[in-house]
Amino acid sequence: MKIRIRLQLIDFEWVGPGSSLLDATYFRMNFPTCWCAKALPESIVDELESLYRETIASKIEAIIDDAKYNESYVAACGFWLLSSMPFALRIMDKDECWSSGPVPVDSLWKQEEKLARPRFILRF
Template sequence: MFLTAAYCRMPFATCWCVFALPAGLARRIEEAYRAEVVPVYPALADDAVWEAGMRQAVAVWTVNATVRLLPRTVEDLPTHRTRRPVPTWRQVLRHRWETAAALDGFPAFTEAMRRLLREVADGWGTAPLPGYPCFAPGGAVHGR
């Protein structure tokens, strides 16, 4: 269940089409998801249980992304061949490492993520992951 719930905290954990969400939106999505699952799994109402599961799931998805995507970062190529703007593999992986570097409770893991950011991602010189186009001024959410 937490692997699915983590998609709220780190959207599209296994997809090429990931972009950054506006500030606070991931938290609101996660709260809505949690509100739906707590009636079925009442133990998830306990913040300690919820946060522990979410931290573990974010760590798992980050390891998964690192293993799958790191070979694709040799060149800074787009994640998909399309006419529309898409992030590069380096941007996606950097974003995943930044999310994981902020996790509590996994000191060795978070230090590994910080080290990857310092020693690998900083050398890439890539821009941060761009935001979803639909949330940009003039995007679909803003009434394009």
């Protein structure tokens, strides 16, 4: 007998009340609260954003209105950019590696390659 298990991860690390569009912009804004992020290809970003929008449209009817959605989406991207500003001056003068937490010894993750400046510039 073969047992199939479906695993889903719910990350409550930065949980709090806020706009659902802050989550929707995570893909485009390079996962702004995640230490292990890199840029995603544009086609993947578009697909994930579309899927996210379709999913929350059943709960938030205003999402269907393109003009309202686009205006709010741009504001959410602006939120992530502005929330990054305290780091901007520091990393523009001297780039730094952001902590990655523990990784296995044989991991392909190279912390010294995960600089902060490219992540901020991508958001900008």
